[in-house]
Amino acid sequence: MPWWCCRKEINVTGIQTHPLYRLANPGSIVFFGGSNNIGAMGTNILMSLLAMGFEGQVFPVHPKEKIVQGLTAYTSVLDLPITPDLAVMVLPTVLVNPTLEHCGQKGIRNAVVVSGGFKEVGGQGPVLEKQMVEICRRHGITLIGPNCLGVANPHHKLNTTFLPFEGKPGFIGMASQSGSFLTQMFNTMARHHIGFSTAFSVGNSACIDIVDCLDYLGSCPHTKVITLYIEGLVRGRAFVETARAIARQKPIVAIYVGGSATGRKAGSSHTGAMAGPDRLYDGIFRQAGIIRVQSITELLDFAWVLGSLPAPRGRGVVIQTHSGGPGAVAADAVGRAGLELPDLSAKTLEALKPFVPHTGSVANPVDLTFSKNPLDFFDPIPKVLLEDENTAMLMVYFLTPLPVIRRALAMMGVAADRIESEADQMVTQQAQAFGRVFEQAGKPVVGYNWRSTEERFSQVLMESGVPLFGDPQRAARALGALVRYHQWRG
């Protein structure tokens, strides 16, 4: 057991006193392994760090180069003018421990070791990793890794991962046994207008493990929901205790890939973590109050809804649509997700009357077929539905058929060269109108369709905070998780 794991108390008072705070919020960084060779992983990570606009000083250390990525480089960490808060290492395996020793001598107390070649490989790897822990213990270094991508804390403009950060700081915390699910999710999350609060890639967990990161995220004020990617747990008991304490305050969503024989095989060759039977992890998650998901897509879906929507007052979902089939599949998905479709109150039916054409249905799903005024679909119709006492949650089907809008504008006499911008303006207004209803809803609201996330309408809608899913099944499952979480929390 590494020294770090001996910490028994869970820190819940003030994030700034948390043992991981400085690692995730360093004032300055010494960087090993960056150069001017774009083929090197270290160079890519250094570029991503700099591209994010990290506000503290960054000191590259390089044996030969004088200038690295435009910064003055040093031949040894011992030569630095100050003692940086954090060391990031992307070095050949054999250089890691000697360099770490120098960092300790310099007084550096936090390290990210990206380099692999330790416990996850055979031969001398486990021995080297033991020596690494010994150096950390001796110097009191808080180390994340090896074989990891470190930390992304966009609120602090910190990114020690491979890819440049995209999007904005957000509310989703992550502790992951795969660095890919930090760095390779930047783009995915940015397209959905969600973002990480702070994300940790723990790698081999020589010192800091997923429990420690979970603990940190529990205290982190930016983090509204915590996501975990787990290939196997070592400290099962500490994990359950930490998670249980946090889950009462903020939801935790986890994917475990060691459950199937095939997943176990893949995971163990990746970080050397110990996997166990699927049912064992089901039990661990249940004890800990963790919501389990079956895919990375679902991990983000659930995090989006759990981290941003209010607690539902019941399990009744009202579906708003203008097409029967999309309404029916949503209704079916709602049922399968353990939710209900309440009837609308007499008052709501009355209030809807002016907006619903004779072809429409005011059963639930509310199928408008079309709106007399297309803007009504975005406001006030959803507002009326949200005011219904039986509506705990609202799920809306959004179809924004640009080709139809374009040809309508053309027939209305809009000049050809103005059609694109007018159509753009029209869908932007629609999405913004709905966004305002969403903001004031006080109830969970989600959207769904099968269209591209790149469409202007979808982009504005998501920018307004509305979770928008590529299938009603995903939307319903996420709402189901939201209901179960708040029921469990009580």
Place this chain on the structure above:
Amino acid sequence: MPWWCCRKEINVTGIQTHPLYRLANPGSIVFFGGSNNIGAMGTNILMSLLAMGFEGQVFPVHPKEKIVQGLTAYTSVLDLPITPDLAVMVLPTVLVNPTLEHCGQKGIRNAVVVSGGFKEVGGQGPVLEKQMVEICRRHGITLIGPNCLGVANPHHKLNTTFLPFEGKPGFIGMASQSGSFLTQMFNTMARHHIGFSTAFSVGNSACIDIVDCLDYLGSCPHTKVITLYIEGLVRGRAFVETARAIARQKPIVAIYVGGSATGRKAGSSHTGAMAGPDRLYDGIFRQAGIIRVQSITELLDFAWVLGSLPAPRGRGVVIQTHSGGPGAVAADAVGRAGLELPDLSAKTLEALKPFVPHTGSVANPVDLTFSKNPLDFFDPIPKVLLEDENTAMLMVYFLTPLPVIRRALAMMGVAADRIESEADQMVTQQAQAFGRVFEQAGKPVVGYNWRSTEERFSQVLMESGVPLFGDPQRAARALGALVRYHQWRG
């Protein structure tokens, strides 16, 4: 029972003699309900029909307008210079039967009735629908609808649905009790470079029902896979018999939304179809050899793979990745989908050697971490994996991080204004290289990532025919369905 349903024999000889052939492949069309008022549904449908470039004559009938959408309009169908093959009606309910009677008198033998207000509503609706069937019987009219969107046959440039067609003719047949899943899927399918062969929206099924359409699609040479959207079946036995006969030749994938109480409620208010318990439909589908899916996304996922990939010779999936986590979740998904991860043969391991860096793993998942030459990932590495005798199927993780490519090009001295086009060219070459491997594979190959379908790399890859999924779970489930189908078919 409508007269149409009395047909007992299943037509499997020559599509041109099929009773639905002329309806799906008309030479000329009379259109009721189109005008120059863009607010009218009929106008929108007529515009979509014309926008597709339908090659036969189209005759709008309108009581007042002389020119409709640039075409000479007639005040009555009886005035037309010829007898068109097909009538499309988007008229107020009360006008439908009298107009249909005129069509019969004119000798028209095929009709699409888009108008609603029949069996799906109360009052006089069911009576009017009975009269409609009587008119059809008297004149020998093959009628689809009412309360439907008719037919999209892009191979014939026919589209009687609301939205303009997008993309290309394809291999996916559809018979649907919701018109939305024809017309609102055009965009979704076009983005994935898949398309309908012929798609039917059956609406209330007064004459033609889903069984008849299934039968047609079974004979249709363009159709390689059939998708069904079902809210409830009337002719259960005919459905099972027809489906079973077809399923041995081409796969049938179905979603049934009447199974949950909530779905049943939604479906019955939509087309008035009779729904039944979930288990009943499970039994029907099993007897019929139909593959059941749980979402519209999965309907298209399965159709894509079942309709375009060869039969796998076993259940062994090889996963190719350059990132551990995405490999591990894929491995887990493969296991959960009932598939296996075989070890690679000694011969393959030997052949891979020149391409795998020391950080990589040649277990399965084959985790390359990075390639010495980035193009190797697209060819020849997948080629080597496909040649392995244990590889029945190949699943590849595609990350195309444009920001990394851009900054690499910048560091290599490419001028700022050339970077976008060079990056574009690079990813295009990569996707095309993989596309060529795919074409010659002779084994099922799929890709996955969490990126936008709009990216150039993804677009070129899908254009080459490679099914690309937004999550490995979706990819694995689709491959699982492919294996089960071919095992069942034997």
